[in-house]
Amino acid sequence: STSVTEAQSDNTDNLSSCTNSSAWSYSGVDAASFMHVFPSIYGIICTIGVIANSLVIYAVATCKKKMVSDIYVLNLAIADMLYLVVMPFTIHQLVRERQWVFGSFMCRAVMVVDVSNQFTTVGIVTVLCIDRYIAIVHPTSEKRTIRWTIVINAMVWVGSLLSSIPVMMYTRTVRRKQMEVCILDLPQGPQDMYWYTLYQSTIGFIIPLIIISTFYSLTLYHVFRSVRRVKRKQSVWAKRATKTVLMVIAIFLLCWSPYHIIQVVNLSVAQPTSTFIYAYNITICLSYSHSCINPLMLLMFAQNYRERICRKKESLGAHLCQNMQSNHS
Incomplete structure (x- = not known):
């Protein structure tokens, strides 16, 4: 993601912008890859993700009677x-070799939006x-209501913003090699960056993964226990639940584990190789793709959202036809 935690050192200048996927200078690395290949990949992810999330938001927002799950889906699509x-800022920096041209305020704003929404x-x-x-x-359960769901989602947004306080405090633009770069400039340098990386990985990956695995395991246990009670009547339901669980956990692991692993490895790398830098950027692509895959999964596997979009299109077409007929008459 654009919230790259950088191993900061004055001696090696091993510093990455928090809105820059390329964590180091392009010396010794094929610059064309960063100027063409990676920006293109980011552009595709961004375009597909924005369109898919827009469709999901449209499907939920235009529904008159919302369910509890709709509130979660709407908030997830907005996040x-x-x-x-913020991906266009990453793309711009890749093309401009880390240069930040949008000013100090936008540097901090983009960083906060990126990290908090992560x-x-x-x-x-x-x-x-x-x-x-x-x-x-x-x-x-009486707790599972629309009002309570809105409160829970609001707490997640507030908690995410509070978790981004270090970014609000220490993000700034600095001058490096005759150009401005946007960085997370922690006071103690590498020492603080070490703790911040562990902090980010713990809150943004380890704890959520434990919770997701635990509750989905409990859900699966309940499903299969119910299946045994009624023998094979609900085998289709059980298979569907199993596939959904495995898919959610697998996608979460695939998209986020490489990013957090390489963030930790980055702390011990003094002089990164070209291979490491390519791998670094690939993990960032994967982390962004999670926000692209989420809505695509809903649009492909959740029939109710597809039906809402199609129904709106049909009603819009019928409305236009009625207007045309009335105009002709």
Whole structure:
């Protein structure tokens, strides 16, 4: 993601912008890859993600009677959308070899939007898993209401913003090699960066992964226990639940684990190789793609959202036809 935590050193200048996927200078690295290949990949992810999230937001927002799951989906789509919106800044920096030209205010604003929505996206996926557990295992729970769901989502947004306080405090533009760069400039340099990286990975990956795995495991246990009670009547339901669980966890692991692993490895790398820099950028592509895959999964596998979009298109077409007929008459 654009919230790259950088191993900062005055001697090696091993410093990356928090809105720059290329963590180091391009010396010794094929510059064409960064100026053409990676920006193109980011552009594709951004375009598909924004369109898909827009469709999901449209499908939920235009529904008159919203369910609890709709509130989670709407908030997730908004967080994913905001997370992807800052990608053009990353693309611009890749092309300009880390140069930041948007000023100090935008540097901090883009950083905060990126980091806070990274936490928000993962946070909403986590509470959505808990909600699925309650809906399946405790379907009569009185706590699962629209009002309570709005409160939970608001708490996730506020918590994500509070988790981004270090970014608000220490993001700034500095001059490096006759150009401005946007960085997270922590007071103690490498020492603080070490703790910040662990802090970010713990809150943004380790804790959510533990919660997601735990509640989905409990949900699966309940599903298969119910199947055994009624023998094979609900085998289709059980298979569908299993596939959904495995898909959610697999996508979360695939998109986020490489990014957080390489962030930790980055702390011990004094002079990165070309291979490491390419791998670094690939993990950032994967982390962004999570916000692109989320809405695509909903549009492909959630029939109710597809039906809402199609129904709106049909009603719009019918309305236009009626207007044309009335105009002719």
